[in-house]
Amino acid sequence: MTVHITRHSMSGGLDAENLADQLGRSQAKDIDELEESADLIDFTFTTALVALHARCVVDPRAAAVETWEATVNAMQLGSAFFAVTETSDGTVECRINRKLRSIPALGPMPSADAGAWLTAFWLAVICRDQQRMTQLCEISLERLRAPEGAYDEYIYHWVDALQTYWLRRPGLVDKLIATIEASDPPVARIAPQDMLQGLLYPPINLFYHFVRKDEEGFNPALADALKLHKAYWTMDEDREADIDGSFALGPLAVACLAYDGGFTIDVESEYLPKHLLQRGWLGEFPT
Template structure:
């Protein structure tokens, strides 16, 4: 397969610098308040991910340090959500934004669900944080079900697949098939979102475990085309969430590290994040 390019949908950049400054300030306040109220982790995770993606508006390759710094902070907050939710002690030490912070145990919370788990997992994969990925893969599905009423079976089946893959468990292919089958448009409430955003990384993963290099790159190109279609829709076009295709980016990182050449270029999957160039830049 020759190199393919999927350009990002048009997105206004006029107020980007000012927007980054506001987000940065909001995030810093949230992070500094976490030791006093660790249940703010849900809002902090949302803002941290928004800031990381916003950096890629003006730095689409993720080639400058502040972008990496923001991605690491988002990864640290995402992991902290689950460290605080699962700890059996009264508190847990988490490094966030260049400082060790003592967070209180939170147990299950409104924000502890499949969506935040997947974000945390994908971020840990992009940042190549093996210990954090392992910790996330030990989070029981039962905990994610406690507040995950608005999530579909495909979410749980997909998480089960990713946890099984990372921990080297049994029945990986069967679990992946279960996840893919659960995304059948006939079986889901929102076929548009499921078909364009949730199914494509499953197809990429399927190609990856089969070591199908061409198939993987085709699946990546398709995933980015669907991502673009979804986020180009009038209602979604100015949402920061559309700037980076987080799940396909994480799958591309896994494939890259396993020796599959990535032959698709796109602002949706920042090139410098696909290669672990930044890893080890500072203690995380």
């Protein structure tokens, strides 16, 4: 039986469609300017994420090509961000916004950390861009470490587990167990507890069911992840109006892995855009 998790109202008077259009226009200019200087590429990536969330407010099924374009642009910028911070020499060729571009290399940036890596990786998974997934997974864990106190240690175990899974390295089970143990609330003390329980841990739990090929347990865990997402983003009026709650990035990405792995997904929700989950736009244009 299919379970439907209804998205919260996202009230607050925001004109998300107008915001998405405005960001799309400014973003196109910002992307063009990256070929002259990549100094603001992290800001451009963040703006692309806001534009994607805005698109998903007005198009929760991702049925419009504009939503797919916003998804691809965010994915391309996330991957480019890490590509240009992986080397200090020359330029890096990156396809962004339907054009192959030569972007000056930057070398390491503090913002190219494990949190940003997870976002970039989830976007590559959702876009089914295996080449970019591989490139991201080849980045060393030490390069992703933020200054002490920025993240709980679990996030590094989590990145390590995902890289190990995708590159088929040994030790996945031990690394996933280490992730689960390190993300336990008494252990993880930097992330706010409501964020940890509502947003950060559910993708780990979903991935655990996925790698165990536990299709029977996956769907209830997915439903729980979306309920927790909803509970987090309706905690108060400010959160409820925040477009960042328009869809559940981590759960969506793990659900994409499961869907592509042959799992039947029996959960429907505006937090889980149908045409992104079911790769309905794949092949529409080069990514």
